[in-house]
C-alpha cells in the first residue's frame with residue numbers, strides 16, 4: 246500500500262481467508278484448519294492468479310503462542326509470509342480474528358492489552374518488512390457475541406461485560422499498534438468492523454438510535470471521539486468505563502489509516518414489537534420492550550442500506566481512507582457474484598465522486614464453515630467462496646473468474662449479473678412484512694437466459710421452478726419447440742433464444758421399454774445430446790446434460806466415482822454411456838451430470854411420492870431389497886447443477902444425495918418419517934418385480950471431484966416439508982408434470 250489519500254479512479258482488489266479462531270466453552274475452532282488451508286501453502290499461488298494486491302492474512306496469537314508468549318511457534322507465518330512477499334501480495338496481518346486470546350487470558354482480563362501488545366511487538370520484530378496490520382478484527386462484533394449474547398467465550402450476557410470487552414480490545418489495538426510502530430514506524434492500522442445499520446418501528450426508534458451509535462463505538466474510541474458530548478458517554482460510564490479510560494482514548498491518536506467495513510446481507514437489522522410477524526427465534530427484547538430483531542432485508546420494504554451508503558457514512562465520519570474489507574454472501578453462486586459486483590460498482594462510483602475508497606476485499610477466498618449458525622455449533626456446514634474446497638484441491642468458482650476480470654478490465658462479466666440479487670427482489674420480504682400494494686419489480690435489462698429442454702418432464706420442470714427462484718431467466722421448451730433429435734430444430738431454437746447455456750433435461754427414461762426399443766432410446770439419449778453438443782459448441786453456448794448410475798454394472802461393490810470405467814448392463818445404460826462419449830468429444834466444455842433415482846416435491850410419479858401415497862391409502866408396497874442406490878432429491882440436484890453451470894465447470898460429475906439404500910430401505914425410511922406403517926413395505930428380490938431390463942445390484946454414486954449434496958436423511962426430511970402441504974393422498978398431490986412413471 247502506498248498510503249496515498251489522493252483521488253483514486255479504481256479501488257484495489259484485496260482478498261481474505263476466513264480465518265476465525267474462536268473459542269466456545271473450552272474448545273477452540275479454526276477456520277483455516279477446517280478449510281485445509283493450514284496444510285496447503287500452494288493456495289497462496291492460486292490467490293495470486295486472481296490479481297489481488299493485498300491479502301488479509303492470519304498470524305493469530307492463539308495459533309502462534311497458545312500456551313505462553315515465551316514459546317511461540319512461528320512455523321506457519323515463517324512459511325507463508327515470505328511466500329506472499331515473493332508473490333507480490335501485501336499481507337495485512339491479523340493478530341486476533343474473533344478470538345478471545347489464548348487460554349491464559351480473555352476479553353475481560355485487564356492484562357489482555359499488554360499481552361497482545363507484547364505479541365504484536367514480537368510479530369513486528371520477526372517480520373519487520375510488514376506494513377499493514379489488523380490487530381483485532383471486528384472488536385465490537387466479537388464483544389457482542391462473546392459478552393452480550395453469550396455465544397462465544399467468555400460467554401458474558403450483560404452490558405457491563407460487553408462494554409468491558411470493547412474497551413479491552415480497543416486498548417489492545419492501541420497498545421499493539423504502538424508496539425508494532427516501535428519496530429515499524431510507518432505501520433498502518435487497517436481497522437475492520439461490521440457496519441450494518443439498525444432500522445425500527447417508531448416504538449423502538451430509541452433502541453435503533455442506541456444501536457446506530459453503538460456500531461461506531463470501537464472506531465470512535467480509537468479516533469478519540471468519545472468525549473463528553475458523545476451520545477454513549479453516559480451509558481459507557483454507567484457500564485464501568487472510568488475517567489482514566491475515557492482520557493486514554495481521547496489522547497490515544499489511533500484513528501485508523503484505513504477504515505475497513507465488513508458488510509453482510511445480515512448486517513442491517515430491523516426491530517419490531519409486532520412479534521406475531523416474525524419467527525420465534527428472532528424474539529427478544531430489552532428492559533422496556535419485547536421485540537423481534539430480524540434482518541432488515543427480510544422486513545424493510547425499502548431494502549438494505551447497501552455498500553455505497555456504508556462506505557460514504559464512514560468516510561464522512563472519519564475522513565480517512567475507507568475500504569470494504571469483507572465482501573461475501575452465503576448464497577447461490579450467481580447471487581454471490583451479484584453481491585460482489587454490487588460492492589465493486591458502489592466502490593467505483595464513490596471513487597469517481599472523490600471518496601477515497603482504498604479497496605474491495607473478496608472475503609472467504611476458500612469459503613467458510615458454520616457461519617449460518619454463528620459458529621456456536623460446528624457441524625461442518627460449508628459455504629464455498631472464490632474457491633470451493635470440498636474436493637481434493639481448491640476449485641475456482643465463478644467468483645474467481647469475476648475477480649480476474651475485475652483485476653484486468655475493472656469490471657466483471659457474467660450473464661447472470663443482468664438480474665438483481667435476491668436482496669433486491671420483492672419476494673425477499675417475510676410474508677408479514679409485504680406491503681399491501683405489491684412493490685414493482687425493478688426493471689430488468691433484456692438478457693439471453695438459459696434454455697431448458699424437457700418441459701413435460703420431472704427435471705425440466707424442476708429447473709424451471711428453481712431458475713425462477715434464483716432469478717435466472719429461463720426458456721422452458723417442449724419437444725414441439727425443440728426436438729433434440731433434429732439438427733434443424735436445435736439450430737433454429739438456439740438462434741431464436743440465443744441462450745448463454747442449454748440444460749438438456751430431455752431423455753428416454755423408461756428403462757424396461759428401452760430393451761424393446763433401443764433405436765428410440767439411443768436417438769433421444771445419445772443422438773440428441775450429440776446434436777446439442779455440436780450446435781452449442783459451434784455457438785460457444787454452455788451445455789449441461791444428464792447421465793445415470795445405469796452406466797455401471799454394479800460389480801464394484803463400493804460407491805462409483807467419476808473416473809470408474811463404465812460397463813452398462815442394459816440398453817438405457819448403453820445409450821447414456823454413448824451420450825457421454827459423444828458429448829465430451831463434440832463439446833469438451835460441456836457439463837455431464839451422472840445422477841440416480843430421483844425423488845422430489847414437484848412430480849407425482851417418483852418412487853418416494855408414489856410409495857407414500859400408496860401407503861397413505863392403506864396399500865402395501867413391494868420394493869427391491871437387493872438393489873442398492875443413492876437417491877437424489879431433485880431440488881438439491883438442480884441447485885448444485887446451476888452452481889456448477891455458473892462456475893463453467895465441465896466434464897463428468899456425480900451428483901446424488903449422500904446415502905446408499907435399497908429401494909425397500911428407502912420406502913421404509915419414508916414411511917417412518919411420514920409416520921406411516923412400515924409393515925406395509927414388503928421387501929422382495931428385484932426378480933419378483935417383473936423388470937425386463939437388468940439393473941446393477943449396487944449403483945451408488947459418489948464424487949471424487951468434491952461436490953456433496955446433503956445427506957439423504959436431511960433431503961427426505963425436507964421433501965416431507967416441501968410436499969406434504971400439497972397432500973400426498975390425493976391423486977394430484979404433488980403438483981407438476983406427469984412423467985415417465987405416469988399412467
Ligand SMILES: NC(=O)C1=CN([C@@H]2O[C@H](COP(=O)(O)OP(=O)(O)OC[C@H]3O[C@@H](n4cnc5c(N)ncnc54)[C@H](OP(=O)(O)O)[C@@H]3O)[C@@H](O)[C@H]2O)C=CC1
Pocket residue numbers: 698699700701702703704705723724727728729730750751752753754769773791792793794840841842843983984985
Ligand atoms: N428419473 C430419474 O430417476 C433419473 C433421470 N436421469 C436423467 O435425467 C433426465 C431427465 O429425466 P426425467 O426428468 O426423469 O425424465 P422425464 O421422463 O420426466 O422427462 C423427459 C423429458 O424429455 C422430453 N423429450 C424426450 N425426447 C425428446 C426430444 N426428442 N426432444 C425434446 N424433448 C424430448 C420429454 O418430452 P415429451 O413429453 O414430449 O416426451 C420429457 O419432457 C434424463 O436424461 C434421464 O435419463 C438420470 C438419472 C435418474
Ligand SMILES: Cc1cn([C@H]2C[C@H](O)[C@@H](COP(=O)(O)OP(=O)(O)O[C@H]3O[C@@H](C)C(=O)[C@@H](O)[C@H]3O)O2)c(=O)[nH]c1=O
Pocket residue numbers: 754755756792793794795840841842843852866867868869872908909934940986
Ligand atoms: C414402483 C416400484 C419400483 N420399485 C423399484 C424398481 C426400480 O428399480 C426402482 C425405481 O423404479 P423406477 O421405475 O424409477 O426404476 P428405474 O427405472 O430402475 O429407476 C431409474 O430411472 C432411470 C431413469 C435412472 O437413470 C436410474 O438412476 C434409476 O433410478 O424401484 C420397487 O421396488 N417397487 C415398486 O413398487
